[in-house]
Amino acid sequence: MALYRFRVTFEDHDEVSRDIEIRPTQTFADLHYAIHQSIGFDASKPASFYMSDDNWKKGKEITSRELTEEQSHIPLMNNSRLCDFIADPHQKIYYVFDLLGNWTFHIELIKIVPQADPLASYPQCVRTHGEAPKQYGGTGIGVLPVPEDFDPENDILDLDDEEADDDREEEVLGTDEADLPEGEENTNTFTASVDVEGESDEFETADEDMMDDESSSDGDDF
Numbered sequence: 001m002a003l004y005r006f007r008v009t010f011e012d013h014d015e016v017s018r019d020i021e022i023r024p025t026q027t028f029a030d031l032h033y034a035i036h037q038s039i040g041f042d043a044s045k046p047a048s049f050y051m052s053d054d055n056w057k058k059g060k061e062i063t064s065r066e067l068t069e070e071q072s073h074i075p076l077m078n079n080s081r082l083c084d085f086i087a088d089p090h091q092k093i094y095y096v097f098d099l100l101g102n103w104t105f106h107i108e109l110i111k112i113v114p115q116a117d118p119l120a121s122y123p124q125c126v127r128t129h130g131e132a133p134k135q136y137g138g139t140g141i142g143v144l145p146v147p148e149d150f151d152p153e154n155d156i157l158d159l160d161d162e163e164a165d166d167d168r169e170e171e172v173l174g175t176d177e178a179d180l181p182e183g184e185e186n187t188n189t190f191t192a193s194v195d196v197e198g199e200s201d202e203f204e205t206a207d208e209d210m211m212d213d214e215s216s217s218d219g220d221d222f
Contacts, residue, residue, distance in 0.1 A: 001023060002114055008105055008107050009108075013132075013133055018129070021126050025081055026081065027081055028049050031049075031082065041132075046066070047095065048065065049061070050094040061074050064077045086109065089112060092106065094107075103135075
């Protein structure tokens with residue numbers, strides 16, 4: 001029996017592709033799971049294949065999503081064989097996966113292999129090119145757990161108060177010894193509150209008074 005070889009490409013990452021071989025009598029559901037196994041995605045999300053023309057214009061839909069009564073005419077993947085929908089040897093299929101994630105793919109029939117390997121299991125990925133993007137993204141930054149008793153208003157205010165206290169403490173303590181060049185001492189350990197100039201005047205006045213007293217005493221002795 002012959003095989004279909006499809007090339008599957010991300011619409012937004014055309015440098016990433018997978019070649020998948022599958023039997024014509026297998027279903028679109030088989031192709032759906034083979035695609036996600038080859039790119040490492042979780043295939044549980046709803047998806048739809050659209051038979052397309054050369055311009056990737058959507059045509060007939062084959063889906064796995066839940067249908068309303070009015071949509072009951074749309075064929076389901078599990079019941080739809082590939083050979084019942086593919087007549088063009090270069091058939092293009094537009095594939096939409098996970099409506100919320102909005103993943104879209106281009107699928108093209110690039111070769112019909114005359115004979116399948118009787119020992120191989122199909123579908124199978126026979127060629128891989130490029131690293132597939134992450135299905136759910138992710139920044140690699142962990143989220144810290146929030147305590148159950150966390151109060152946004154009070155806890156934020158407390159944090160601000162603590163930061164303010166730290167700032168005031170830095171103003172009082174002055175420069176850290178570790179920040180000074182080697183050989184220098186920290187002379188600004190505490191904030192001085194004494195007026196140095198006024199202190200000098202007081203000492204000079206006191207010295208003059210003592211000298212006057214000594215002179216007066218000496219005069220009395222003579």
